[in-house]
Structure formats: structure tokens, C-alpha cells
Amino acid sequence: MFTAGYAVAMAGIALCVILCGIGSSIGLFKTGSAAAGVLGEDPKKFGKVLVLVLLPATQGIYGFIVAIIASGGLNAQTMNVWEGLSVFAQVMPMALSGLVSGFFQGKAAANCIYAVGKQESLGGKLIIYPAMIEFYAILGMLISIMLG
Amino acid sequence: MAIAVMRKLRLAAISSDRDSILNALQKTGAVEIKPLSDKENTHRPQADTDALFSCLERAERALGELEATSRRFAKEAKLEYPLCKDGFEISYDEFMSAKEKRGEAEELIEKIEALLEERKEAQAELVKVRRDALAAKPYAEIDEPFIEFGNTKHVKIQLGAMPKNKLAETETALGDMAALSVSGAGDTVAVAVAAHTSVAEQAEEILRGALFSVCPFRKETRTGRELNCALLERENQLNEKIKTGEQAEYGLAAQIRALKVYCDSLAFECEKAAESGKMLATERTFLLEAYVPEGSEELVENALKEVADSAYVSFLDVEKDETPPTLMRNNGVVKNFEAITNLYSPPNAREFDPSTVMAFFYSLFLGFIMADMGYGLLMALGGGILWYRGRTRDGGLKRLAAVFCIGGAFAFVWGILFNSLFGISVLPFKIMPDLLQMGDTEAKVNWSFLGIPIPALLVIALELGVFQLFAGYVCRAIQAWRRGKIPDGILDGVVWALFSVGVGLALAGFVEEFHAKILVYVGGGTAGVTLLVAMLTAGRKEKLLGKFTKGFGAAYGVINYASDILSYARLYGLMLSGAVIAQIVSGYALTGWNGSTGMIVSGNAGLVVLGIVLLIAGHVLNLALSLLGAYIHDARLQYVEFYGKFYEGEGALFTPFGSRHSHVWVPVAPLPQAKKAKKIKIKENSRASVKI
Numbered sequence: 017m018f019t020a021g022y023a024v025a026m027a028g029i030a031l032c033v034i035l036c037g038i039g040s041s042i043g044l045f046k047t048g049s050a051a052a053g054v055l056g057e058d059p060k061k062f063g064k065v066l067v068l069v070l071l072p073a074t075q076g077i078y079g080f081i082v083a084i085i086a087s088g089g090l091n092a093q094t095m096n097v098w099e100g101l102s103v104f105a106q107v108m109p110m111a112l113s114g115l116v117s118g119f120f121q122g123k124a125a126a127n128c129i130y131a132v133g134k135q136e137s138l139g140g141k142l143i144i145y146p147a148m149i150e151f152y153a154i155l156g157m158l159i160s161i162m163l164g
Numbered sequence: 165m166a167i168a169v170m171r172k173l174r175l176a177a178i179s180s181d182r183d184s185i186l187n188a189l190q191k192t193g194a195v196e197i198k199p200l201s202d203k204e205n206t207h208r209p210q211a212d213t214d215a216l217f218s219c220l221e222r223a224e225r226a227l228g229e230l231e232a233t234s235r236r237f238a239k240e241a242k243l244e245y246p247l248c249k250d251g252f253e254i255s256y257d258e259f260m261s262a263k264e265k266r267g268e269a270e271e272l273i274e275k276i277e278a279l280l281e282e283r284k285e286a287q288a289e290l291v292k293v294r295r296d297a298l299a300a301k302p303y304a305e306i307d308e309p310f311i312e313f314g315n316t317k318h319v320k321i322q323l324g325a326m327p328k329n330k331l332a333e334t335e336t337a338l339g340d341m342a343a344l345s346v347s348g349a350g351d352t353v354a355v356a357v358a359a360h361t362s363v364a365e366q367a368e369e370i371l372r373g374a375l376f377s378v379c380p381f382r383k384e385t386r387t388g389r390e391l392n393c394a395l396l397e398r399e400n401q402l403n404e405k406i407k408t409g410e411q412a413e414y415g416l417a418a419q420i421r422a423l424k425v426y427c428d429s430l431a432f433e434c435e436k437a438a439e440s441g442k443m444l445a446t447e448r449t450f451l452l453e454a455y456v457p458e459g460s461e462e463l464v465e466n467a468l469k470e471v472a473d474s475a476y477v478s479f480l481d482v483e484k485d486e487t488p489p490t491l492m493r494n495n496g497v498v499k500n501f502e503a504i505t506n507l508y509s510p511p512n513a514r515e516f517d518p519s520t521v522m523a524f525f526y527s528l529f530l531g532f533i534m535a536d537m538g539y540g541l542l543m544a545l546g547g548g549i550l551w552y553r554g555r556t557r558d559g560g561l562k563r564l565a566a567v568f569c570i571g572g573a574f575a576f577v578w579g580i581l582f583n584s585l586f587g588i589s590v591l592p593f594k595i596m597p598d599l600l601q602m603g604d605t606e607a608k609v610n611w612s613f614l615g616i617p618i619p620a621l622l623v624i625a626l627e628l629g630v631f632q633l634f635a636g637y638v639c640r641a642i643q644a645w646r647r648g649k650i651p652d653g654i655l656d657g658v659v660w661a662l663f664s665v666g667v668g669l670a671l672a673g674f675v676e677e678f679h680a681k682i683l684v685y686v687g688g689g690t691a692g693v694t695l696l697v698a699m700l701t702a703g704r705k706e707k708l709l710g711k712f713t714k715g716f717g718a719a720y721g722v723i724n725y726a727s728d729i730l731s732y733a734r735l736y737g738l739m740l741s742g743a744v745i746a747q748i749v750s751g752y753a754l755t756g757w758n759g760s761t762g763m764i765v766s767g768n769a770g771l772v773v774l775g776i777v778l779l780i781a782g783h784v785l786n787l788a789l790s791l792l793g794a795y796i797h798d799a800r801l802q803y804v805e806f807y808g809k810f811y812e813g814e815g816a817l818f819t820p821f822g823s824r825h826s827h828v829w830v831p832v833a834p835l836p837q838a839k840k841a842k843k844i845k846i847k848e849n850s851r852a853s854v855k856i
Contacts, residue, residue, distance in 0.1 A: 063507040067803060070796045077737035077797075084740060085619060088610060140509035140803065140813050147804045154730045164616050 018092035021100030025090055028104030029083045032111040032160075036079025039118020043072025043125070050126035054133035064132050064139035068125045071146050075118035078157045082110040085161055106163040113156025121149040167517045168457040168818070170488035172198070173464060175452045177475035182450055184471040186436045190822030191256060192467045193832035194460035196489055197821050198453045199442035213437040220430045223269070226276040227423050233283075234417035237410040248421045250827045253557070259830045262422075262429035269426040272419055283409040290402040297395040299325075299380055302354040303388030305347045310384040310391070313356060320364040322357040322371065323379040331355075334374040342367045347388075354379070354388065424827035432822050439821065455482075455818065457491050459836045488513045491818035493837070498523045500566035508803045509813030516643045518811055522802050525632050526567070529801060531574025532628065533738045533794040536746060538586035539787050540579050543572025557829055568791065586783055587746030588755055597621060599743050612676040622736040623675060627668060629732025629805070633725070634664035636809030643810050655701045657810075659694050666691030667729070695722065728805045734797050742790035749782030 047069040054061055086107050128142040173195065177185055189195040238245035262269075302325040303310070313323040326334070328351055335344055342359035355376065359367040384391060444451040456464050461479045468477055482488045490513045492502050501523035511517050534540060547569030554562035582599065583591045597620035598609050610617035641657025644650070669687025673680050695718070703714030751757030753775040754764050763775025807813075823832070 066507070066796065067800050070800065073793075073797075074731075074734060077734050077741075080741065081622065081733055081737045085617075085622075088617060088619075137509070137814065139507075140807075143508075143800075143803055144808070150731070151724075151727045154727045157733065158726075158730060161618065162616060164618075 019095050019097075019100070021095035021097045022090060022092045024097060024100030025086070025095060025103035028100075028107045028111075029086050029090075031104075032086070032107040032114070033079050033083045035111040036075045036082075036114030036118065039115040040072050040074070040076035040079075041118075043075070043118040043120075043122025044069070046122035046126040047072060047129060050129040054129055057133060061132060061136060061139075064136055065129050067143055068129050068132065068139075068146065071125045071143070071150070072118045072122040074150055075114035075121070075153050078153055079110055079114045082107055082157055082160045085164060089164060102163075107160050109156040109163075110153075110160035111156075113153050117149050117153040117156075121146045121153075124149055166493050167511060167513055167515070168459075168491040168493050170455045170482050170491070170513060170818075171458050171461060172480040172482055172488075173452070173454045173456045173461075174478045174480060175454070175468070175475060176449060177452075177472055179445065179448050179450055181472045181475065182440060183436065185452075185468065185475065186439070186821070187260065188467040188471040189454070189464065190432070190820075191832075192460065192463050193820045193823060194456055194463055194835050195454045195821050196818055197439045197442070198455055200444050200451070200453055213434070213441065216430070216434050216437050220427065220434050222277075223273055223423070223427045223430055226273040226280075227420070227427055229280050230276050230413055230416060230423065231420060233410050234414040234420070237414040238417070241411075241414075243414070246417050246420070248424065250424070251557075251559075251829050252421070252424075252827075253829050253831065254425060256830055256832075259425065259429060259432075259828065262425045263433065265422070265426065269423060272416065272423060275416065276413065279409050279413050283406055286402050286405045286409070290399065290406070293395055293398050293402060297392070297399060300388065300391050300395055302348045302350065302352045303379065303381070304392040305349075306354055306388030309387050310379065310381045313379070313382065318361055319358050320361050322359075322368070322376075323354070323382060324357075324371070324376050325352050325354055325379065326371070326374055326376040327351060328353050330374040334370060334376075337370045337374075338367055341370075428825040428828045431824075431826065435822060435824075454821070455488050457818065457835055463836060487816075489818040490815035491835075492517050492519060494519055497566075497570065500563045500570070501526060503560060503563050504567070504799055504802065506817065507799070508807060508811075510815040510817050512812055512815035514647075515812050515815075516639060516646060516810075518639060518807065521635055521639060522806065523570075525635065525806065526798055526802060527570050527574045529628070529735055529798045530567075530571030530794050531576075531578045532625070532735055533742065533798065534571070534575035534790060535578040535582050535739050535743065536584045536586065537576050537579030537590075538584075538783070539742075539746070539790070540572045540574070540576030542787060543568045543575055543791070545572070547572055557831070571794075582743075584743065584746070586779075587743065587748075587750040596624070599740065614674050615676075619736065620677075621739065622733060623671065625732050625735040625739075626729055627671060628735065629729045629801075630664055630668040630671065632732075632801070632806050633728060633809065634661050634668070636806045637661035637664060640810035651704075655698070655704070659698050659701070660809075663691050663694040663698065663725075666694060667725075695719070728808070731805055732801065734801070738790070738793050738797055741793075742786060745786045745790075746783065749778065749786065753779035753782070 051065045051069045054065055086103055090103065125146040128138075128146055131142055132139045175185070189197075235245055237243070303323075310323065313321050315321055331344075331346065331353065338344065338357075338359075341363045342357050345356040345358075347354040347356075357367060357371060357376075381388075381391060386394065440450070456479065465477060468475060490510050492499075492511070494502060494517070498520045502519050504526060505511065505517075505519050505522060531540065534543065547565040547567070550565030551562055551569055554565070579585065580591065581595045583589045583594050583596075584599075597611070599621060609619055611620040611623055612618075613623060637657050637660040639657075641653040641661065644653035644657060666687045666689070669683045670691060671687070672678060673683030673685075673687055698721075699715040699718045702718040703711030706714055748757065752760075752763060754762040756762045756765075763771040763778065766772065766775070820832075
């Protein structure tokens with residue numbers, strides 16, 4: 017048996033992985049689709065767009081890390097509801113920032129991929145812009161870890 | 165660990181020697197021709213470049229057609245296809261002599277074109293015949309010639325086809341107006357409608373509403389049955405003709421290799437013609453400028469001596485405002501990592517080649533993410549074998565294989581440190597903290613970091629990040645020093661490198677298990693002082709307001725710095741996901757998982773087989789997925805976090821004249837290295853010239 021607090025904490029942790037995963041998935045869907053369009057025109061640009069395509073994958077990894085860290089402090093037998101809620105709140109910064117930044121990073125990276133399609137030499141520089149969005153996922157992760 | 169110093173070849177020669185000179189330069193593999201800007205009084209040679217390019221286009225089209233058709237025919241007829249994959253090796257002599265076989269090649273191209281033309285005609289006719297056959301199908305049972313369905317003085321006869329399900333409805337609508345004669349049993353039937361001319365228009369209106377289509381063969385003297393037979397026979401003949409044409413093309417497949425060599429030889433001729441158009445020229449002479457890597461001057465000079473009776477050759481230093489191409493000169497190991505840098509952006513010729521430093525970190529992180537003795541061995545063996553198989557020539561796959569091989573060695577070492585062989589602990593000792601709490605109550609997974617329990621390996625991953633950022637700032641300092649900017653190197657590079665040292669020490673000091681609180685003070689103090697220095701000196705080249713904004717920018721840079729460090733958390737995440745899957749696979753298959761016995765040791769024959777399959781398939785899949793993630797995320801850390809500190813890029817890789825071939829590979833001797841004494845400095849106006 018486990019307590020209600022434990023269930024609340026588990027729900028939060030699961031939500032963290034799920035929301036970050038959704039953010040990354042949507043982001044990757046956008047970048048992958050954009051890359052398919054560009055590569056359909058010129059398959060030689062595969063290398064140039066590869067990193068841009070994979071940029072929004074990071075949020076999923078961060079969500080996973082936060083979930084692993086948060087799950088380390090759970091106790092199925094003694095955790096009360098307030099403790100469970102605090103774990104729930106702890107992982108939310110990561111969950112929400114992962115979801116939103118993954119979505120928008122995907123959009124930004126997809127546009128950068130189109131730009132690389134037009135101007136190949138921009139490939140390296142354009143990694144910087146979508147990577148800036150990731151900063152907020154990193155802040156979310158940092159706070160989620162610190163609140164633990 | 166260097167970028168080759170480029171020298172500029174200036175060559176003046178008579179136009180009649182141009183072709184042999186260009187051939188000689190191509191053979192050296194050490195010359196990239198530099199386009200000269202348009203100048204007045206330049207006499208452009210009237211070479212028929214367009215004709216050459218259209219000749220190449222024609223040859224490539226014929227080659228593509230021959231390859232596609234013969235491959236398709238071989239597949240359909242289950243015959244052997246003489247595969248001639250692009251990139252096959254030929255000797256330099258064979259490549260150069262391909263031009264002399266132009267007659268044979270053109271004959272072959274004409275044959276292919278004639279076959280293609282014939283086939284296209286047959287295919288076009290086949291489409292028409294099939295369309296006719298479809299239209300004639302409803303009339304297949306009509307034994308009267310079509311032409312006989314003509315009008316009389318008072319009766320209008322309409323022969324056509326209509327859907328069978330509309331028949332009854334049409335008959336009712338027509339009533340006494342017309343007589344219908346129906347033939348055929350399909351969904352669409354042939355209908356002959358006889359109506360008096362006075363009501364013919366009315367009857368036609370009703371027929372149109374019933375989707376009646378007038379017979380397109382009304383002037384045909386044959387019967388419906390004869391027409392259908394004739395169309396079927398023609399269709400078979402055309403199919404046979406197409407197949408015979410394809411067979412004839414398959415018969416030419418053995419000549420694909422020769423045609424590929426010819427195509428590349430033609431492409432080289434086109435390149436020569438295009439480059440000739442970029443040279444300065446008078447009616448009888450031309451001037452060529454090209455980049456030659458330092459150390460290859462003698463090679464080029466000797467090659468020119470052999471072919472040119474009279475030419476003026478001089479080697480100059482590259483002007484300061486000129487951007488020469490980049491040729492990276494690294495040892496055999498680092499060379500494999502150049503492609504990773506080039507994927508981002510090749511270094512420019514005036515900067516520091518980061519490949520060596522990046523190669524170390526890339527391998528270190530690749531190994532950290534994989535961190536398993538078994539996976540490391542597989543990577544090293546697999547990569548090593550692939551590299552060995554492609555050792556004779558340069559190629560992307562060979563380089564990638566070498567990267568994985570080296571990364572595998574690092575993964576093996578990390579695997580020893582983490583005591584993991586396919587996710588199983590096999591060594592009697594542990595050096596690194598545990599990765600996961602897997603039933604082992606004594607396992608020490610977390611460290612107390614500022615009182616917060618944090619996975620120890622996450623802290624180690626972040627420390628690795630601090631180490632790489634430190635290296636990035638050192639690289640920035642070196643970059644500045646190489647350009648003679650000593651203060652910039654110190655203030656923009658060394659100061660931030662020291663800041664990284666401080667941050668690294670402070671991070672370690674925050675870990676309570678280390679019992680080294682002093683590190684927090686030492687590291688924090690170092691970071692604080694260096695940050696203050698960075699803030700005070702960031703605006704040193706600015707005016708008053710600029711000093712403030714730059715100083716503030718330096719302080720804000722700390723946030724970016726923190727973000728960069730945290731980005732290295734991905735090393736831990738990727739490692740963890742791979743390691744957990746490895747442990748689960750090995751647990752279920754071999755060692756037991758959650759109290760259950762491993763399948764292989766269960767004693768049940770079925771489970772043993774299942775366990776072996778799970779063990780192999782699970783680890784192969786996990787290795788492949790982990791490698792993909794490791795390859796990409798590792799590259800991203802190099803590009804965004806590491807290169808962001810100092811790297812400029814935007815160089816253009818040195819591409820020797822005549823070295824790009826679409827189909828063949830012509831081996832070229834490696835370029836000689838520059839003599840040390842020569843490499844030191846770029847002297848203005850230094851030149852060496854020789855009159856041949």
C-alpha cells in the first residue's frame with residue numbers, strides 16, 4: 017500500500033516526464049518535418065540540419081533527469097498529502113518550462129532549418145537562436161532540483 | 165593541430181600550354197585556383213564552354229538512364245546486375261586517358277539515346293493503345309464494321325457506350341422515339357440507337373443525360389471484335405518491344421564503368437574550361453593565381469617544369485586582407501574529428517584549429533554517455549573493423565567509424581570506473597559513485613549538494629562541463645595571442661578560464677561528502693575576483709557609457725555561463741537512460757530482475773533461447789539508440805557550449821583543382837608537410853620566383 021501523498025508526488029513526477037516529452041515531441045515533429053522539406057530539395061544538407069533537428073530533444077532529457085532526482089526522495093509508506101503536493105510543485109517548473117520551451121524551440125529551429133535550406137553557410141550560427149529558448153528549460157530544471 | 169599556411173602561386177604562361185599546365189596542376193592535388201577579378205584589356209578565350217557542359221549533361225543523362233533501366237531489367241528478369249557503385253578507384257592514367265576514348269563513349273551514348281527514344285515512342289504508343297482498348301472494350305461483341313452504323317435519309321443512327329444500369333431508364337425515357345440495340349455484358353455496354361431525324365435531337369438529349377458517349381471508332385472499317393483483337397495484339401507487340409529495348413540496354417550495362425569514367429573526365433574538362441574563364445589573359449598568354457599549401461611549392465614547381473616550355477612561376481605570401489581556403493593538418497587520430505567541426509562550420513584560415521581539443525572532449529563525453537565496458541568494446545571493435553575496411557581512402561563513413569572506435573575506448577575506461585559490463589557489475593571494486601539504487605541498500609547514489617540530495621553523477625557531468633568551458637576560454641586566449649593581442653587574451657580568455665576554475669572548485673566544495681568547505685571559499689573567491697576583473701575590463705575599448713554596458717554585459721554573462729554548465733546535465737540523462745535499459749535487459753535475461761531469476765539461468769530451454777534473443781536484441785538496440793543520442797548531443801555541446809566561447813568558423817575548405825569527381829576516385833599522394841623553418845611567419849612582400 018502507499019499513501020495519498022505518495023500518489024500525488026508520483027502524479028507530479030509522471031506529469032513532468034510526460035509534459036517535457038510532449039514538448040520535445042512537438043518540437044521534434046516541427047524540426048523533423050522542416051528538415052524533410054529541406055532534404056527533399058538537397059540531401060547534402062543532412063549534416064547541417066542534424067543538430068538543429070535535435071535541439072528540442074533536450075527538454076525530454078531534462079524532464080527525465082528531474083523525475084529521477086525527485087523520485088529518489090519518495091517514501092510510499094510515510095508521505096503525507098502536503099509532502100506529496102510539495103514534490104508535485106517541485107517538478108512543475110521543469111514540466112511547464114519543458115513543455116512550452118520544447119514547443120517554441122521546435123518552431124524556432126524549424127525556421128532556422130528553412131534558412132539553412134536557403135543559405136547553407138548559416139548552419140553553425142543559427143544553432144545559437146533556438147538554443148537561447150532552451151535557457152528557460154534549464155532555469156526550470158535548476159529550480160526543480162533546488163526545490164527538492 | 166594546425167591550419168596550413170597558404171601561399172599564392174602566380175603563373176604566367178602561353179595559352180597553348182594552358183591545358184597541359186592545368187593537367188599538371190590537377191595531378192599535384194595541391195592547387196586551388198583563385199578566380200581573378202575582371203580587369204580591362206583582358207582577352208577571354210573563346211572556348212566553347214557551353215558545348216562542353218551540354219556534352220557532360222548529355223553523358224550524365226545517358227548514364228542515369230542506362231543504370232536505371234538495366235538495374236530494373238535485371239531485377240525483373242532476376243538476372244545478375246554488374247554493380248558499379250560510385251566511388252570506385254581508378255588510376256590517374258586511366259582517368260586522363262578517358263578523354264581519348266571519346267569516340268567510343270559518344271557511340272555508346274548515341275546507342276543509349278536511340279534505345280531510349282525508341283522506348284519512349286513505344287511507351288507513348290502503348291498509352292494510346294491502352295486508352296483505345298479501354299474505349300473499344302464495350303464493342304468487343306459487335307461483328308459489324310463500325311462504318312456501317314451510318315445515318316439514312318430519315319433515320320439517324322448513333323453508336324456509343326453507356327453504363328448498363330442506365331439502360332432501363334433510358335429505354336423508358338426514349339419510348340417510341342428510338343429503337344435501342346444493346347451489345348456487351350460488362351458494366352458499360354455498346355448501344356446502337358436508331359431515331360427518326362425529326363426526334364433525333366430530343367433522343368440525343370435523353371442519351372446525354374444517361375451518360376451516353378458516342379463511339380470514337382465510327383470511321384473504322386473493322387468490326388468491334390476485330391478492333392479489340394488488333395489492339396490487344398498491338399499492346400503485346402509494344403510490350404515486347406519495350407522489353408527488348410530494356411534488354412538491349414541491359415546488354416550495355418557492362419560499359420557503365422567506362423561511361424562513369426568518361427563522365428568524370430568530361431566534368432574535369434568542364435572545370436578546366438570554367439577556371440580558364442576566370443584567368444586574366446591576353447591573346448596568347450594567360451595569368452593564373454592559385455593557393456598552394458606551404459610545403460607543396462616544390463611539388464607544384466616540378467610538375468610545371470615537366471609540361472611548360474616557358475612559364476613564369478612565383479610564390480607569394482597571401483595578402484593580409486585576403487581570405488585563403490582552409491586546409492587542416494592534424495594527426496591521424498584528430499583528422500577523424502575534423503568532419504564534426506566542418507559540419508558546424510570549417511575554421512577560417514586565420515584562426516586556431518580547435519579539432520584536437522574538441523576531439524578529446526568529444527571522445528570523453530561519448531565515452532561518459534556510453535560508460536560500459538561491453539558497449540565500449542563493441543564500439544571499438546565495430547568502428548575499428550569499419551575503419552580498417554575503408555582505410556585506403558578518405559570518406560565520411562571511415563571517419564565516423566574511427567570516431568566511434570576512439571569513443572569506444574573511452575567508453576571502456578568509463579565502464580571500468582563505473583564497473584559496468586552490459587549493465588552488470590563484474591569487478592570487485594567501485595571507483596565511481598553508483599548510478600542507480602537497484603536493490604542494493606548500500607549503494608551511494610546521491611551527494612548532498614548545498615544540503616540538497618543530487619545524483620553524484622550529475623555533479624560529475626556538470627564538473628566535466630566546467631572543465632570544457634575552462635578549455636574553451638583557454639582556446640580564446642590562445643586565439644587572441646596568436647593574433648598578437650596579448651591583453652585581450654588575458655582579459656577575455658585567461659580571466660574567464662580562472663573564473664571557471666573558481667566555479668569548478670566551488671561546485672566541488674558544495675558537495676558535503678568531500679568535506680572540503682575550503683574549496684567553496686577558494687573557488688568562490690577566485691570566481692568573484694575574476695568576475696569583478698572581467699566586469700571592470702570588459703568595456704576597456706569603449707567610451708564611458710560603453711564601459712557600463714559592457715561591464716553589465718559581463719555580469720549578465722554569468723547567467724549564460726550557468727546555463728552552459730547546466731546544459732551538460734544531458735550527459736548524465738543520456739548516460740542514465742542507456743545504463744538503465746542495459747541493466748534491465750541483462751537483469752531479465754541473465755542476472756535476474758526484481759526477485760525473478762534470469763531467463764538464461766532458469767533451466768527452461770524455451771526461456772534460455774528467449775533470454776539469449778532478448779540479451780542480444782536488447783543490447784544491440786540500446787547500443788544503437790544510445791550511440792545516436794550520444795553522437796548528436798555530444799556534437800551539440802561542442803558547437804553551442806564549447807565553440808561559443810572562441811570559435812569563429814566560416815572558412816572555406818581547401819579543394820584542390822580537379823579533385824571533385826562524381827563517380828570515380830583517383831588516389832592522390834598526400835601533400836608534403838611544410839618545413840618547420842618556413843612555417844614561422846608571414847612576411848609581407850616575400851616572394852620566390854622561378855623562370856622555367
